[in-house]
Amino acid sequence: MSKLAVSVGSVRLKNPVLVASGCFGVGREYGELFDLSLLGGIVTKTVTREPRAGNPAPRLWETPSGMLNSIGLANPGIEVFIEKEIPFLNDVGCAVVVSIAGKVFEDFEELVRRLDPIECIDAIEINVSCPNVKEGGLAFGTSPETVESLVATLRPLTAKPLWVKLTPDATDIALIGRSAVNGGADALCAINTLTGMEIDVGRRVPRIGNIFAGLSGPAIRPVALAKVFTLHSALPDIPIVGIGGISEAGDAIAHMLAGASAVQVGSGIFRSPHLPLEVIRGIAEYCEFFDFAGARDITGALIIEG
Numbered sequence: 083m084s085k086l087a088v089s090v091g092s093v094r095l096k097n098p099v100l101v102a103s104g105c106f107g108v109g110r111e112y113g114e115l116f117d118l119s120l121l122g123g124i125v126t127k128t129v130t131r132e133p134r135a136g137n138p139a140p141r142l143w144e145t146p147s148g149m150l151n152s153i154g155l156a157n158p159g160i161e162v163f164i165e166k167e168i169p170f171l172n173d174v175g176c177a178v179v180v181s182i183a184g185k186v187f188e189d190f191e192e193l194v195r196r197l198d199p200i201e202c203i204d205a206i207e208i209n210v211s212c213p214n215v216k217e218g219g220l221a222f223g224t225s226p227e228t229v230e231s232l233v234a235t236l237r238p239l240t241a242k243p244l245w246v247k248l249t250p251d252a253t254d255i256a257l258i259g260r261s262a263v264n265g266g267a268d269a270l271c272a273i274n275t276l277t278g279m280e281i282d283v284g285r286r287v288p289r290i291g292n293i294f295a296g297l298s299g300p301a302i303r304p305v306a307l308a309k310v311f312t313l314h315s316a317l318p319d320i321p322i323v324g325i326g327g328i329s330e331a332g333d334a335i336a337h338m339l340a341g342a343s344a345v346q347v348g349s350g351i352f353r354s355p356h357l358p359l360e361v362i363r364g365i366a367e368y369c370e371f372f373d374f375a376g377a378r379d380i381t382g383a384l385i386i387e388g
């Protein structure tokens with residue numbers, strides 16, 4: 083087995099680097115720039131039961147060391163996703179994780195039922211952490227009871243691993259993580275964006291059409307590392323996928339040292355499309371330099387002195 087191979091529960095990845103939901107589509111355009119089979123995996127843009135037009139413009143704003151987005155889960159809906167994107171994903175040659183979201187439990191149930199028979203899907207990521215939608219996002223993801231009962235409702239509908247993507251906006255992320263695991267989650271993904279806002283003081287208007295937006299990029303990395311470390315400390319046997327502010331290999335390694343078994347690269351891809359490959363290369367060099375037998379040994383290898 084390659085030194086870079088890792089597992090997230092039962093999902094085997096050729097390396098620990100996935101691309102994050104909403105930052106890569108299904109990889110069609112990036113597939114013209116590099117060989118997608120070099121990735122550990124692709125997490126698709128969140129798909130919903132019905133098509134969604136998304137939020138009013140402007141939807142993006144650059145901030146110091148980060149960006150705000152308020153896309154609002156714009157997507158063509160599950161019907162078109164299965165028809166148009168699954169044939170493409172079938173041939174990508176890396177792990178495929180499909181991200182889903184809904185307004186009510188029945189939406190999630192229907193999505194899982196539709197995705198369950200599709201062989202090329204390795205895991206389903208449950209997005210209960212989008213700050214840019216009125217229903218089903220943070221309203222679900224900040225309530226331990228709702229998270230547990232949603233995952234418990236979905237668990238019997240598929241044998242595929244269920245990953246639950248958590249919000250940093252919850253007061254106690256370990257409580258939400260434990261609730262997801264009690265419901266039957268196989269892995270926890272942390273973090274989604276933080277709720278943010280910017281204001282044009284000259285015009286006295288919000289910079290974002292939806293007023294609120296999700297903050298991502300290097301600015302959120304310290305928050306993400308703290309959440310990953312907190313989750314790993316509270317739930318040491320549960321695989322964690324670290325997300326947030328990865329813009330070079332060292333950032334991904336920091337996530338792994340904090341306890342992540344794998345990572346997802348998000349908005350850093352907008353600045354540098356080849357970033358996921360650079361991160362994979364950097365992790366390999368780190369293993370070599372520091373004598374790690376394999377990338378999986380980096381997980382949780384943080385030294386806390388004193």
Ligand SMILES: Cc1cc2nc3c(=O)[nH]c(=O)nc-3n(C[C@H](O)[C@H](O)[C@H](O)COP(=O)(O)O)c2cc1C
Pocket residue numbers: 102103104105127128151153155181209212247273274275297298299300302325326327328346347348349350
């Ligand atoms: C433009 C944009 C769109 C996003 N869309 C989604 C989405 O559809 N579903 C989701 O779970 N996360 C979405 N995210 C959040 C990312 O997957 C990731 O959790 C977050 O950006 C933090 O990682 P980063 O700092 O590496 O960007 C989106 C992020 C951005 C910047």
